[in-house]
Amino acid sequence: xxxxxxxxxxxxxxxxxxxxxxxxxxxxxxxxxxxxxxxxxxxxxxxxxxxxxxxxxxxxxxxxxxxxxxxxxxxxxxxxxxxxxxxxxxxxxxxxxxxxxxxxxxxxxxxxxxxxxxxxxxxxxxxxxxxxxxxxxxxxxxxxxxxxxxxxxxxxxxxxxxxxxxxxxxxxxxxxxxxxxxxxxxxxxxxxxxxxxxxxxxxxxxxxxxxxxxxxxxxxxxxxxxxxxxxxxxxxxxxxxxxxxxxxxxxxxxxxxxxxxxxxxxxxxxxxxxxxxxxxxxxxxxxxxxxxxxxxxxxxxxxxxxxxxxxxxxxxxxxxxxxxxxxxxxxxx
Amino acid sequence: xxxxxxxxxxxxxxxxxxxxxxxxxxxxxxxxxxxxxxxxxxxxxxxxxxxxxxxxxxxxxxxxxxxxxxxxxxxxxxxxxxxxxxxxxxxxxxxxxxxxxxxxxxxxxxxxxxxxxxxxxxxxxxxxxxxxxxxxxxxxxxxxxxxxxxxxxxxxxxx
Numbered sequence: 001x002x003x004x005x006x007x008x009x010x011x012x013x014x015x016x017x018x019x020x021x022x023x024x025x026x027x028x029x030x031x032x033x034x035x036x037x038x039x040x041x042x043x044x045x046x047x048x049x050x051x052x053x054x055x056x057x058x059x060x061x062x063x064x065x066x067x068x069x070x071x072x073x074x075x076x077x078x079x080x081x082x083x084x085x086x087x088x089x090x091x092x093x094x095x096x097x098x099x100x101x102x103x104x105x106x107x108x109x110x111x112x113x114x115x116x117x118x119x120x121x122x123x124x125x126x127x128x129x130x131x132x133x134x135x136x137x138x139x140x141x142x143x144x145x146x147x148x149x150x151x152x153x154x155x156x157x158x159x160x161x162x163x164x165x166x167x168x169x170x171x172x173x174x175x176x177x178x179x180x181x182x183x184x185x186x187x188x189x190x191x192x193x194x195x196x197x198x199x200x201x202x203x204x205x206x207x208x209x210x211x212x213x214x215x216x217x218x219x220x221x222x223x224x225x226x227x228x229x230x231x232x233x234x235x236x237x238x239x240x241x242x243x244x245x246x247x248x249x250x251x252x253x254x255x256x257x258x259x260x261x262x263x264x265x266x267x268x269x270x271x272x273x274x275x276x277x278x279x280x281x282x283x284x285x286x287x288x289x290x291x292x293x294x295x296x297x298x299x300x301x302x303x304x305x306x307x308x309x310x311x312x313x314x315x316x317x318x319x320x321x322x323x324x325x326x327x328x329x330x331x332x333x
Numbered sequence: 334x335x336x337x338x339x340x341x342x343x344x345x346x347x348x349x350x351x352x353x354x355x356x357x358x359x360x361x362x363x364x365x366x367x368x369x370x371x372x373x374x375x376x377x378x379x380x381x382x383x384x385x386x387x388x389x390x391x392x393x394x395x396x397x398x399x400x401x402x403x404x405x406x407x408x409x410x411x412x413x414x415x416x417x418x419x420x421x422x423x424x425x426x427x428x429x430x431x432x433x434x435x436x437x438x439x440x441x442x443x444x445x446x447x448x449x450x451x452x453x454x455x456x457x458x459x460x461x462x463x464x465x466x467x468x469x470x471x472x473x474x475x476x477x478x479x480x481x482x483x484x485x486x487x488x489x490x491x492x
Contacts, residue, residue, distance in 0.1 A: 039411045048358070054362070057386055057393065059388070059389065060388040
């Protein structure tokens, strides 16, 4: 709406018509009064003061809104999850009290799946946590939530995740909030459109820069870690060969691979010492580093109290993709 | 003498222009908005429309008209206007025919904007900006002759 206009005042000036960039601003219905005064000297040299009429403007209601996702990136889910949660904040960025209709769209084309049984809940108790106190919002039934100027409302989206999905698949949900006043006309409202007398206390309501409507998307992403675990062996005999004879040393290699994405917690790799072999003390390695047999001083332990005896390596949390390799040796009796 | 003048003034107020008296200046303040339009020749023009309401961010043009309705010249006319608290003065927009324009950021010291200073939180002073202006003053050069009028004006944006 910016136009270069040549007016009576300053030659050419940039005119903003109207300049709808402020969030909120002076409250709707506020009277803005202005009175001028003047002094002069009359022909008898007496100082005189005069006061003008008082001109008054009423502040119109600006209809503006923002919607923003509260989730940092897609929310991780698993197939058939129920109660998968997204969070949005709806903010009345206008200058009056306004009610907003909430609209959900799950049929977006830029994703791989549509979340199921999608429900909306209003953070009725204002704690920004989804809990039993929060009222379900049923489109077309629930009274649209009313917000004062600059007031925020957290809205939760609760969904069920479909079963047959591939790792990394994304399902998007779009939440739209639209001013009820502006909803009186079908479709988008251009900034500057006037709803005469429809604002607070009967002032005009004017569509702000948001078009009195705003949307944002949140997403679910299927995050699965897929694991493979392989074991291999190599033999070296006392004579420089690879025969499995008495005194030969077998090196076992345990390879663990986590592919896909996500975290695994509490990962521990263990293996039994085979019958008719003896563990070679101090032979455990993890990712090429030699570990001790004693418990508690590092990830590895040789446990002779179990039957059969075993080695164990506690790796803990693994963030996929990742690979860990454990080796240990036994001697054939 | 003073008593005589005040009774004459009272008579002027009561009878208006019917009784010729000393210089009598009337002031009128009006609010407008500027709208773009296309004239019959297809040219882009702007015109002022009276304004009863405004939305935040909207620019308002205040026009103050002075009129000497007496039969003697008014000397040293000075028009004062406080920028409404909810409005922000648009830099460079104050105008007036035959007027010297001064402004103020505190309501007491008047001068060109470049000469004004605003105290900061740490007690220092910074140069004033248009947004700091709280009051405007137009000093009209020469006398305002009986029956003549003039206007001064400025623009301000509703916060």
